[in-house]
Amino acid sequence: MHLGRRPTKKLLKADADKILEKYRDYSRILADKTFFKRLSLGQFKKLLVASLFPSKMSEFCSGSREVERALKFVKEVHHSNLILSAFKEKYKVDMSSDEVLHELDESWIKYLPVDAKHKWLENKISEATDVTDQASFLSKLPVSNCMPKLKKLIQSQSDPKVRTAIVRCMFDTIKINEDSSGIKDLFAYLVKRFRNEIPQFRDAVRSKMSKFENLYLGVDDWTPIDDFINIIKLNGEASYKNDLRLVFKYQIQNAFSGNADLEVVMKNYLEFEMCESSDLSSDVVSVCQDLPCHKPYLEWLIRETPKMKWTEQNSKLDFSIEIFVSSSKYNKDQEGDLIEIPDWILDCMESALNSENTAKWKKDSILRTIEKYPIPRFQKYISNRFPDSVVELCRLLRQEPDTILQHIQKIVETTLASSHESYRDFFKKCRMYDSFGIASELTNQCHKILVNDPDSTSIYKQSNAVRVMALLLHPEEYCESDFAVCTGRKAY
Structure with missing residues (x-):
């Protein structure tokens, strides 16, 4: 049983020093979140020294999940200073000294000063006998330092599985270092040297490239990225669309920001969506929902959807419903900066509500939207509708x-x-x-x-x-x- 928030506060106020020194005796009754968040940085350091750091330095060097768990409640900007200063006070030696570095587990490296971190990594690279281990350690060095070495390493491997492991590390180093300047060069290199790799290699790249997120906003030339996506399409491997949508959304954002030709970008994106489908998925509507371009993107879809050709009217209805739902939600969340919902969408929604062929879940989606974001034209459809949400009930x-x-x-x-x-x-x-x-x-x-x-x-x-x-x-x-x-x- 854990103490509640108020008893924990009172206990800390009454005798914080005793609790910090005897934390292990109290830990079973203290609620972690309340306890750790009430500590000042000075108190947290004292807790590390008195209770959480092992008595033997060798035990600390092998890693500590308990310390990692406690640090989750402290702002990340303070982590390194807390660990380094507490270590010095506890063991009377610098954590970045040679005698300690040689023994440190990898889990502590992120807290070291840059020079010490690089020294630890260089030592591990020289000691590693496994190629994938070497690549993993290399990926934690700056991109300008490690990328040439990773390229040399991957080119020397005959086993495609090893090459796949190394290419993952090439993407990891860009993500770890948050260095968008290396993205264009990496894709140009892959297109030139590895365009005929095994499917598992391209799968690994596709998965990793979806994790770059905002780093793509720093890319000024998307040609190599588009070239690699085209290789995926040509090999019939574009069915996993969600990964690549997480890439395209930033290219679309760049285009709406004026950094690329919007019509060219949108045409390229929609061709990707259609490459293994007969019609556009309704998922396309929400691609940019968490980006600044969400409104202009929706407005572009509203303008262009009537011009599109559809093989299935159900697909067009699903797409139109998603536009209606997303636009209505945007208008509610961003009052004063509204998206104009045109008559063709409203007509489509009304036709769906009146049709016996419309699936119930589609009608429910439209009606729930009308309930949340009222439109006078549709009030007749909800006046007799009994709510089914728990909040409304x-x-x-x-x-x-x-x-x-x-x-x-x-x-x-x-x-x-x-x-x-x-x-x-x-x-x-x-x-x-x-x-x-x-x-x-x-x-x-x-x-x-x-x-x-x-x-x-x-x-x-x-x-x-x-x-x-x-x-x-x-x-x-x-x-x-x-x-x-x-x-x-x-x-x-």
């Missing part, structure tokens, strides 16, 4: 309990036909409103399901009815209910 329970009672049957149909976990809070609160007969009526409805519908084909209906009754009834009532106990055994 709880609000009605507080403010309009009679409305809940009037729609008991609808609530039961909605919640028991699928996993009811998300509605748990609502059902628990219903017990407080039994003066309106809500809990009793819900219990009756669940009872009817268990008695009258024992062979329901729904995977959830029977078991959920039992669970809901367990939430609504007092323990004594529930245990005395033979129908609940018997059916409960069957449901579980």
Whole structure:
């Protein structure tokens, strides 16, 4: 059992020094987050020296998960100074000295001064007998230092699996050093020297290149990157689109920022999306949602979608619904800087709502959007629609309990036909409103399901009815209910 936030604060205030010195005795009752976040940097250093650092330096050198766990609650900018100063105080020697460096586990290297870190890495590189280990250590050096060595290393390997391991390290060093200047050169090198590699090699590159994120914003020439993506397309390996979407989104951002020809970039991107598909996926709409270009990107799609050719009208509807949902959410989140939703989208949404051929989940998606972001034209579709969100149900329970009672049957149909976990809070609160007969009526409805519908084909209906009754009834009532106990055994 852990102390709560307030008792932890009081305990620290009463005798912080004793707790820091005897932390291991108190750790079982202290809540980590509350305890560590209450410490000043000076107190944290004292904790490291007095309790968390092992008594023997050799034990420290082999690594400490306990220290790593505690550091998660301290701003990263302070990590290095805390470790180095606490080490000096505890063991009376510099952590970056030669006698210590030789013994240090790799997990401590990130806290060392740059020169000491490079010295440790150079030693490991010279000692390593395995090529992949050499590449891994090399990748932690500056790009200008390690990339020529990694190129030399990969060119000397005959085993494609080893080359694949090394190319991962070539991408790692750019990510570790956050050096966007090496991206263009790396892709140009891969296109020139390794365009005919095994599929696993290209898979490794595709996976790693998706991790560069904002580093792509520093790329001024995307030609080598596009060339490598074209190699992936030519080899029929573009089905894993999500990885490459994480690359294209930054090229699109660059284009909207005026650093590239927008129409050329968008044409190239859409060709990639269509290379193994008959129509655009609705996932395309959300590609730039976390970037500054999100609004102009959506506006571009709104403008260009009517011009696109579609082989399946369902695909066009899915795409249009996603544009409607994303644009509506943007307009709600960014009031005053609105995206104009044109008539063709509104007409498409209304047609979908009125069509018997539209899947229920698509109609629900449109209606949920209209509920959250009202549009006068669509109010007639939601005026008689009973909400199915837990938040809205709880609000009605507080403010309009009679409305809940009037729609008991609808609530039961909605919640028991699928996993009811998300509605748990609502059902628990219903017990407080039994003066309106809500809990009793819900219990009756669940009872009817268990008695009258024992062979329901729904995977959830029977078991959920039992669970809901367990939430609504007092323990004594529930245990005395033979129908609940018997059916409960069957449901579980």
